[in-house]
Amino acid sequence: xxxxxxxxxxxxxxxxxxxxxxxxxxxxxxxxxxxxxxxxxxxxxxxxxxxxxxxxxxxxxxxxxxxxxxxxxxxxxxxxxxxxxxxxxxxxxxxxxxxxxxxxxxxxxxxxxxxxxxxxxxxxxxxxxxxxxxxx
Amino acid sequence: xxxxxxxxxxxxxxxxxxxxxxxxxxxxxxxxxxxxxxxxxxxxxxxxxxxxxxxxxxxxxxxxxxxxxxxxxxxxxxxxxxxxxxxxxxxxxxxxxxxxxxxxxxxxxxxxxxxxxxxxxxxxxxxxxxxxxxxxxxxxxxxxxxxxxxxxxxxxxxxxxxxxxxxxxxxxxxxxxxxxxxxxxxxxxxxxxxxxxxxxxxxxxxxxxxxxxxxxxxxxxxxxxxxxxxxxxxxxxxxxxxxxxxxxxxxxxxxxxxxxxxxxxxxxxxxxxxxxxxxxxxxxxxxxxxxxxxxxxxxxxxxxxxxxxxxxxxxxxxxxxxxxxxxxxxxxxxxxxxxxxxx
Numbered sequence: 001x002x003x004x005x006x007x008x009x010x011x012x013x014x015x016x017x018x019x020x021x022x023x024x025x026x027x028x029x030x031x032x033x034x035x036x037x038x039x040x041x042x043x044x045x046x047x048x049x050x051x052x053x054x055x056x057x058x059x060x061x062x063x064x065x066x067x068x069x070x071x072x073x074x075x076x077x078x079x080x081x082x083x084x085x086x087x088x089x090x091x092x093x094x095x096x097x098x099x100x101x102x103x104x105x106x107x108x109x110x111x112x113x114x115x116x117x118x119x120x121x122x123x124x125x126x127x128x129x130x131x132x133x134x135x136x
Numbered sequence: 137x138x139x140x141x142x143x144x145x146x147x148x149x150x151x152x153x154x155x156x157x158x159x160x161x162x163x164x165x166x167x168x169x170x171x172x173x174x175x176x177x178x179x180x181x182x183x184x185x186x187x188x189x190x191x192x193x194x195x196x197x198x199x200x201x202x203x204x205x206x207x208x209x210x211x212x213x214x215x216x217x218x219x220x221x222x223x224x225x226x227x228x229x230x231x232x233x234x235x236x237x238x239x240x241x242x243x244x245x246x247x248x249x250x251x252x253x254x255x256x257x258x259x260x261x262x263x264x265x266x267x268x269x270x271x272x273x274x275x276x277x278x279x280x281x282x283x284x285x286x287x288x289x290x291x292x293x294x295x296x297x298x299x300x301x302x303x304x305x306x307x308x309x310x311x312x313x314x315x316x317x318x319x320x321x322x323x324x325x326x327x328x329x330x331x332x333x334x335x336x337x338x339x340x341x342x343x344x345x346x347x348x349x350x351x352x353x354x355x356x357x358x359x360x361x362x363x364x365x366x367x368x369x370x371x372x373x374x375x376x377x378x379x380x381x382x383x384x385x386x387x388x389x390x391x392x393x394x395x396x397x398x399x400x401x402x403x404x405x406x407x408x409x410x411x412x413x414x415x416x417x418x419x420x421x422x423x424x425x426x427x428x429x430x431x432x433x434x435x436x437x438x439x440x441x442x443x444x445x446x447x448x449x450x451x452x453x454x455x456x457x458x459x460x461x462x463x464x465x466x467x468x469x470x471x472x473x474x475x476x477x478x479x
Contacts, residue, residue, distance in 0.1 A: 016242075018436040019211050025391065037391040039436075040241050043362055046336070047394075050366035063434075064240025093215075114215070 008034040009129050010051065014044040014070060015059040015091060020114070024057065027118055028125065041065025041073070048074040052081040055128055057112070057121075059091040060103050067091075068102045075106075087128050151193045158186050159224055166261050173260035176267075183264045184271070187225075191424035194431060199421060217431055225432040228265025229258055234433030242435045243385060245340035249311035251278045269433075272425030274417075277468040281384055281415050284464060286314045288473065290323055292380050292411060302329045305378045305405070308361050308386035309333035312344035312354075319351045329353060332378075336360040361386055365398035370405060378405050382413040388437040392448060399452035399474075408478035412449075416440050418463070418470040442470055449474050 011028055015021050016039050025035040036051070038044035041064050044056075056074065060067040067090055075084050090103050093114030109128040112121055165179050194217075201210040226232060233247055254275075256266035269275060289304070296302055306315065312333050319326065331354045335341050341356045348354050359373070361383075367373050381402050387395050402412055420426055420439045429435045442461060449459055454474045462471035 016434075016436060017211075018438065019207055019214070021391075023207055034393075035391075036393055038362075039389055042240060042336075043389075046360040046362035047366060050363055050368075063237040063242075114211075 008032060009054040010034045010036070011055045011057060011125070012036050012038060012044060012047060012051075012053040013057045014038045014041065014062070014067065015057075016040060016062055017059070017114075020091075023118070024121060027121060031122060031125075033125070041067070041070035044070050045073055045077070048077060048081060050081070052083070053086065055109075055125065056086060056088045057091060057125075058088055060099055061093075066099060068099055068106065071106055089124055089128065151190070151197070154186075154190050154193060155221055155224070158190055161186055162224070162261070165264070169260040173263075176260060176263040180264055180267055184268055187268055187428060188424045191427040191431070194427045195421060195424045198427075214431060218434075222432055225265075225428070228262045228269060229256070230266055230269040231428075231433050234269075234429070234435050237434075239337065239339060243310075243389070245310040245335070245337065245343050248278065248385070249313055249343070251275045252282060252311065252313045254279065268425070268428070272428060273423035273466055273468055274426050274429055277417075277464050277466055278385070280464045280466070281469050281471075282314050284462065284471065285382055285384055285413060285415070286318060288413060288462075288471075289314075289380065289382065290318070293326075293329060294324065296379060297324060297328065299379070300328065302380070303376060303378045303407075304329060304331045305381040306331060306333045307364070307381060307383040307402070309335045309344060309356075310340050310385070312348055314384075315344075315351075315354060316347045319348060319354075326353060330355065332357060332376075334359050334361075334364075336362075361390075361398060362394065364401055365390075365394050367401060370401040374405055376405075377407045378410060379407055380411050380413070381406060384415050387414055387416040387440075387445075387448075390438065392440075392444065395448045396451045399449055399454075403453055403474075403476060406476040408476060410476045412454075412474045412476070413471065414474075415464075415469050415471050416445050417468060418442065418445075419467050422466060422468055440470075445470055445472060 011033050013021050013024055013035060021037045025037055028035045036047055038047050040062055056071060058067040058071055071088050075086055087109045088106060089110050089112060090108045091112045091114060092100065110124045112124065165183065169176060197213065198210045201207060226235065230247065230250060251270065254270050256263060256270060258266050293302065306312065315331055315333070333341065333344055333354060334357045336359065338358055341358055345356055364370065364373065390398065399412065406412060417437045417439050446456065446459055449472055450456055458475045458477055460473040462473065463469070
């Protein structure tokens, strides 16, 4: 008898740094997650409008919509994929103090520090998605 | 102008020295061009060499880091460059636009049409940068891509124009310069062909509509390519089918998963015998000027091997034998022309 198919947890990475998104998505895909990458806030909003995600990993500082604006818009979105509690991990490093402060009001599950926080990334993602599942 | 700036750059010097000498050299050039801004042409060749020299070092460093699996090193150098060095290269209309992204995303219709038109207007030092931007291999490739796709489209239309009506979709249509050129000098009667230009940006559609003023067979539709890609029932969004769907540049920004889903949905929108024509950047390491675009202009693209690019189409439902591969003249861009079989 075949094993029932387990739905892979879906993660949206929002960052315009190609090296970083490549590294992060490769690591997460290898760990069994289904990863989507958006290069900016607008693309992330379009993706979140069509797909439901279990977690967003988002850079705070981006051209156009910054990470805080992007997450606020995703969380307040309408439609069947709307999720006001959607967990977020912010990628930080070069954001200004005001934006960092604003980000903290969105109760992120954690922060990742640029350049590469690979070890932290995996443990933080696992921790966040386990917590989120147990809260369901 | 004194010729003392000649040979500032020694090819054996390290990156730090090259940047230092580049700065000194630019001070001299700027001083001279402040007095005679129209004489930029005297410095262009030397300027190109010096910039290429700096960015060639960055390119070699990145290649080395990737080969050794040390992406972190290149990332750190890039951040150092962005914070401390980039300002020294931030001149010229195009580079500043590219970095600031006034429309919120890279590769908007304005900068793409600037590249198509290739008519720098600035003077003095800014002109040196604008010329460098326009001469860069990636800008040349963008212009070649437009011409290549136009040729392919005309070829297709010539073969199929006996049909009652042909329906063409230009996805992520941007400025629609290609269609404007086609309509300005039509190789045959285009009246039985409907062109649908789809773009997520209202400003791009407005710009293109002005450019194509009077073309009654061109329609404009605002829609996000991501939405098209991820839509579970694409027919709800696009009830019509198309004979030819083409898309320039868009896949340079999408990861493989989104790209595959986009191709899958576009395939559904094709009529039997219809063609899907897509481009993607291929070779990053052919010219150091690409690093000027990425590190100074913060314009980053997703480069793919031919195998990875073809796999997107195969995973989306095309058979490998239905794919034809093409290349842009410099080998920087690759194209796939995929035919949907069936009756």
